[in-house]
Amino acid sequence: MPRETLTLVIATGHGSGLEPLTRHRNKAAVPFGGIFRIIDFSLANCLHSGLRQVLVLTQYKSHALQKHLRDGWSLYNPEIGEYITPVPPQMRHGSDWYAGPFDAICQNRYLLERSAARRVLILEGDLIYRMDYAEMIRAHQESGAAVTLAVREAPMEQAPGQIALSLSEEDLVMPAPRQDGLPAENGSAQLTMGVYLFEMDYLLAELTRLSIGDEDDNPLDTDEIDRLAATGRVFGYRFGGERGRVTPDRYWCDPVSIDAYYQATMALLRSEAPLDLYQSNWTIYTYQGQYPPARTVPGPSGTEGIFVNSMLAAGVLISGGGVNHSVLSPRVRVRDGAIVEEAVLFDGVEVGEGAHLRGCIIDKEVVVPRGTQIGLDPKADRERYSVSPQGVVVIPKDYRF
Structure with a gap:
């Protein structure tokens, strides 16, 4: 199943909230946890989930990111159709750079059309979490959904602007998308988390109806996902459940600011850290130089x-x-x-x-x-x-x- 999935990792964001750390690199390339880059978490999830066709859409100050992909992620074998390939703006239909995440997808429609994949997994590459995408793909197929969104439970105020979904206790259900931020009965809401799975035919049909975007590099789960949710069968996949091979630490972080980034880093030093970096069968790969021991x-x-x-x-x-x-x-x-x-x-x-x-x-x-x-x-x-x-x-x- 994973080999029938093309993965797009959106790594176009400036990360203005992380200035001055993003003065020389984009947000996905910001170091985290001593040896990692933020994008390593999404790519490690792909690796462990058996996803072997990965396109990384890049734009803002992408040299550091592309160097890291070359040095740390040349793991796949192109001779058997495996790859992690950076894709800067190709300007095939004009002279504009990517105006936003969905505009980046629209501009690279030709890569979707020439792929033999049956579905497309779209990931925001500047988030920190561990997840078994293979289980989400399996649940998506079982449901017969056109679109599946990974969702997490959190207080709505922690993620303004994200779509809140009304979910039952089932891992995979038909949600009722809404933007009003109404909390669930227990005071929390089910929020989208930057992981979107589309049937290829459905996505290609919808791309022609999506707006090109504006000058802001907005998250994917604003107007566009809300519009798709209103036109097709959209399901929610509960993050951190028992399905999957990764330990369900339910950790998810968007380091949108220096304070958020600093707090996430300091949390790694707790006696029981919220993010498990030490699961032996879910290694977070990265590039490390050949240096002597500390x-x-x-x-x-x-x-x-x-x-x-x-x-x-x-x-x-x-x-x-x-x-x-x-x-x-x-x-x-x-x-x-x-x-x-x-x-x-x-x-x-x-x-x-x-x-x-x-x-x-x-x-x-x-x-x-x-x-x-x-x-x-x-x-x-x-x-x-x-x-x-x-x-x-x-x-x-x-x-x-």
Whole structure:
């Protein structure tokens, strides 16, 4: 069944809410969890679900994403019809870039028409969750649906603008789409979650009736899905059920802002993290350089390097510094006497001697001078750096102190 499915991963979004982390990359390519990129979660779901024909629609500052796909996702064999292929705007019917997710699909209609697949799985590639798509495909076939939407249960206020569906206790039911946000009886609603499965013939027939979009890169589940729901048989597939091979942690995150991204990262450090990264048969694949193991050593002063309740990637070296409740990406260096607390450090960051970092995100290759303090004085931080509404300090790539 999965081999009869063509997968489109929408990775066109700017991710303006994640500025300045998206200054040099798009949202799907933003690092997460020390070694991953956000798009790795959707692609890993495809891999484990047996989906072997994957098109990644790219646009905004896509070089980092395309390099990551080349280095980390050259797993499939094109000789037997397998591929993960980036597709920037082809401009086959005009000179416009993608105006939005559904416009990206419309512009690549020819890729759908020449495919032998019977159905199309459309994924938003800038979301973080684990899901067995093969089970959703099986349920879709069992129901005879034209369109199946994956849905999750959550308070409506957590996802303004998403479609709320009225579901029974069955995993797969005929929903009543609505945009009014009325909660379910238990105070929550069934919300769409960026996973859409279409019968190929049905989607091709409907594409001609879809608007080209506007200048905003809107989510797929706004006007277009609502319109499709009104014209055909649309079912909801309950996320996090017992069907499927992935453990039902029911975790789903859209890091729409710096604060949401930071909170999702810090949640990985809980004793029982909401997102299970350690299921042995559901590995989240990514690209990792050939770096030596992470290590702590004494610094020149004789102080031992230590870390407490933190995630350290390969190549990290803590020489006389202290790291607490933080996530460190590959090749990070923490020098003698430096303190790193509740921080997220991207690839190649160097923290100088005696520096003190707290509650911050530092983008790749930034060198923090010795003695620098970040996250300790809110007033001083706002005068010098980018600071989120909840006080997370963000130091962008190429920042010069």
